[in-house]
C-alpha cells in the first residue's frame with residue numbers, strides 16, 4: 001500500500017460479494033475496511049437464501065409426510081406465525097457471527113452509506129472520508145417494482161418473509177425464482193395463490209419439461225397460473241386489492257407480491273461523477289472484475305454479467321479478488337459452472353451444460369427416472385427425473401434434476417464437473433452408503 005491511503009482495500013457492501021474476500025485478505029496482512037448501510041450478511045443472510053430456506057423446511061417436511069401416507073398417518077399443518085418467528089430466531093445472530101469473523105481477521109467495520117468521491121476516496125454518510133488503494137463495489141440489488149398505477153400497493157419478497165399471518169388470497173406477479181418458491185410456501189401454508197406470468201411459461205433459465213412438472217404439480221395443489229397476463233394496474237378497496245390484467249379482466253386479493261426481478265444498486269454511489277460505466281444490468285467490468293477506473297473493482301449481484309446473480313457467484317468473485325489483490329493470481333477470472341436450485345417442492349437443480357444445449361452440441365445424455373431408484377423409494381418419491389450430460393470421453397458436463405432432493409444430488413456431482421473427472425476418477429469417489437450422493441453416483445453409466 002502507498003503509505004498515503006487509510007486502507008489497502010475498502011469494500012462497499014456487507015454481502016457475500018464483500019465479506020467472503022475481505023476476511024482472507026485481512027488475514028493475509030492487508031489493511032482492509034468494509035462499509036455497509038445494512039445488516040452484515042446483506043440480502044442472502046437477512047432476506048434471501050438463509051431466511052427463505054428456513055420458511056421452506058416445514059414445506060419439505062409436509063411433502064414427505066404426504067408421500068409417506070400409509071406408513072405414517074395424519075396431515076401436517078404448518079403454523080405460519082411460529083415458522084416466521086423460528087426463521088427470525090435462526091437468522092438473527094448471523095450478522096453478529098459475520099462481524100466477529102471479520103473483526104477477528106482484522107477487517108475494520110464501518111457503518112453508513114458509502115459514496116465514491118474519487119478514484120481512491122469514499123465518503124460515508126456525508127460525514128467522514130476514507131482513502132484506499134483499491135475499492136470494491138459490492139452493493140447488490142434491490143427489488144424491481146412494476147411501473148403501473150398502484151404499484152406501491154404490492155409488496156416485495158422481504159415483506160412476504162415477515163408476514164405476521166398468511167393472507168387467504170395472494171397474487172404473485174412474475175414467473176421467476178421468487179414467484180415459484182413463494183407460491184410453493186404460501187400454497188403449502190393454506191393460501192389461495194394466483195401467479196400472473198409475463199409470458200406463457202415461468203423459470204425461463206431452467207429445463208422447460210422439468211418446469212412443466214413443477215408447474216403441473218403446483219397447479220394440482222391449487223395454484224392458478226395466468227399466462228401472458230399483462231398486469232397493468234393495482235387498486236385498493238378497504239382491505240381488498242384488485243389486479244387488472246389481460247383484456248380488461250380483474251381479480252381481487254388480500255395481498256399482492258411483485259416478484260418481477262431485481263435491479264442493481266448503482267445509484268447514489270458516485271459512479272457518474274467518476275465516469276464509471278454501468279447499464280441497466282449493473283456495473284461494467286473487465287475480466288479482472290475491474291471497472292474503467294483502474295483502482296475500482298466490483299463483485300456480486302451489482303455486476304453486469306452473464307453468470308447467474310446468486311450467492312455462489314458472489315462468493316466466487318469475492319474470493320477471486322482476494323487472490324488477485326494478494327498476488328496469488330494475475331489471471332482473468334475463470335468461472336466454474338455455477339449450480340443453482342429453485343426451491344420449489346419438488347426442486348429443480350441444475351449445473352453446467354443443459355439437456356437442451358446437449359442436443360445442439362451433439363453430446364450424449366443419460367436419463368434417470370427418480371422413482372425407479374430404490375433409495376428414493378424409501379420415502380415413496382413418486383415423481384422426478386435427472387438428465388446427465390457427457391462428452392464423447394464420458395466426462396460429465398452438466399446435470400439437471402427435478403426431485404425432492406435435487407439440490408443434494410446435483411451438489412455431489414460438482415467435483416466431477418469442475419475437475420473434469422474421467423471414468424476412472426469417478427470410480428475413485430467413495431460415497432457414504434446409503435445416501436443421496438451414493439444413489440446419484442450409481443447412475444452415471
Ligand SMILES: Cc1cc2nc3c(=O)[nH]c(=O)nc-3n(C[C@H](O)[C@H](O)[C@H](O)COP(=O)(O)OP(=O)(O)OC[C@H]3O[C@@H](n4cnc5c(N)ncnc54)[C@H](O)[C@@H]3O)c2cc1C
Pocket residue numbers: 012013014015016017018035036037038039041042043044045047048049052112113114115138139140141157158178265268269299300301302309310311312314
Ligand atoms: C428472496 C431471495 C431469495 C434468494 N435465495 C437465494 C438462494 O437460495 N440461493 C442463492 O444462491 N441466491 C439466492 N438469492 C440471491 C442472493 O441473495 C444474492 O445473489 C446475494 O445476496 C448477492 O450478494 P451481494 O453481496 O452481491 O449483494 P447483497 O447481499 O445484496 O449485499 C449488498 C449490500 O450492500 C449494501 N449497500 C448497497 N449500497 C451501499 C452503499 N452505497 N454503501 C454501503 N452499503 C451499501 C446493501 O444494503 C446490501 O446489504 C436470493 C435473493 C432473494 C432476494
Ligand SMILES: NC(=O)c1ccc[n+]([C@@H]2O[C@H](COP(=O)([O-])OP(=O)(O)OC[C@H]3O[C@@H](n4cnc5c(N)ncnc54)[C@H](O)[C@@H]3O)[C@@H](O)[C@H]2O)c1
Pocket residue numbers: 146173174175176177178179181196197198199202203231259260261262308309310340341342343
Ligand atoms: N433459489 C435461488 O437461488 C433464488 C431464489 C430467489 C431469488 N434469487 C435471485 O434473486 C433474483 C430475483 O428473483 P425474481 O424471482 O424476482 O427474479 P427473476 O429474474 O428470477 O424473475 C423475474 C420474473 O418476473 C417476470 N417479469 C418481469 N417483468 C414483468 C412484468 N412487467 N410483468 C410480469 N412479469 C414480469 C419475468 O418474466 C420473470 O419471470 C433472481 O434472479 C435470482 O438472482 C435466487
